[in-house]
Amino acid sequence: MQFAVPRRGLPSAVSFRRWAAGFPGITLRIVGAPEGRRLNRTYRKRNTATNVLTFHTGDVVLCHPVIRKEAAQQGKSLRAHYAHLVVHGALHSRGYDHERKRDAARMERAEIRILRRLGFRNPYAIE
Numbered sequence: 001m002q003f004a005v006p007r008r009g010l011p012s013a014v015s016f017r018r019w020a021a022g023f024p025g026i027t028l029r030i031v032g033a034p035e036g037r038r039l040n041r042t043y044r045k046r047n048t049a050t051n052v053l054t055f056h057t058g059d060v061v062l063c064h065p066v067i068r069k070e071a072a073q074q075g076k077s078l079r080a081h082y083a084h085l086v087v088h089g090a091l092h093s094r095g096y097d098h099e100r101k102r103d104a105a106r107m108e109r110a111e112i113r114i115l116r117r118l119g120f121r122n123p124y125a126i127e
Contacts, residue, residue, distance in 0.1 A: 002029040005064050011079050019083045019118060023090035026058040036063030052089040060089035076123070084123040087114050 001013050016028050031039070036049030039061055043053065051070060053061040062085055071081035091110055098104035112122045 002027065004029060004031045004035060009068075009078075010064065011082050015079070016082070016086060019086040020060075020090055022114065023058075023093065026060055026090050026093055028086065028089075029059065029061045030064055031061055033063060033065045036061070036066060052085045052092075054089045054092035056093075058093050060086065060093060062086070062089070080120050080123070083118060083120050084111065084115060087111050087118075 001016055003010070003013075007013075010030060020026055020028055033049045036053075037047065039053055040050050041047045043055075044050075049063045049066050051063055051066045053063075055061075062082065067081055067085060068078060070076075071078045074081070088107075088111055091107055091114075096103070096107040096110060098107050108124055112124070115121070115123060
C-alpha cells in the first residue's frame with residue numbers, strides 16, 4: 001500500500017487491504033493527476049490521467065483526482081468507487097480483460113460477485 005497523495009479524505013489503508021485481500025501479491029499505489037498522467041502517457045500512450053492502471057507485476061495504480069471526480073459524476077460514494085476500482089485493477093492483474101464483449105461480461109460478473117461479498121452494490125446497476 002503506497003500513498004503518493006495526502007491521505008485525508010481517502011478510505012483507510014485497512015479498507016484498501018480488505019478490498020485487495022483476495023488478490024495476494026498486488027501492490028496498490030494511490031497517486032495524484034501528474035503521476036497518473038505520466039504513467040498513462042508512458043505505458044498507454046494517452047496523455048491524460050486515468051482512474052486505474054494495472055501492470056503485469058501486480059502493481060495497481062489508482063488516480064485519486066480522477067476517481068473522486070468519477071464518483072461524484074456517477075452519484076457513488078468515494079468508498080464504493082475505490083472498492084470497485086481496486087477489484088477491477090486486481091482482476092486485470094489476474095488476466096481478466098474487457099476488450100471484447102464476452103470478456104467484459106465475464107469481468108463484470110466477477111466484479112459484482114466480489115463486491116457483493118465485500119458489502120457493496122453492483123457498480124453497473126443504474127438506480
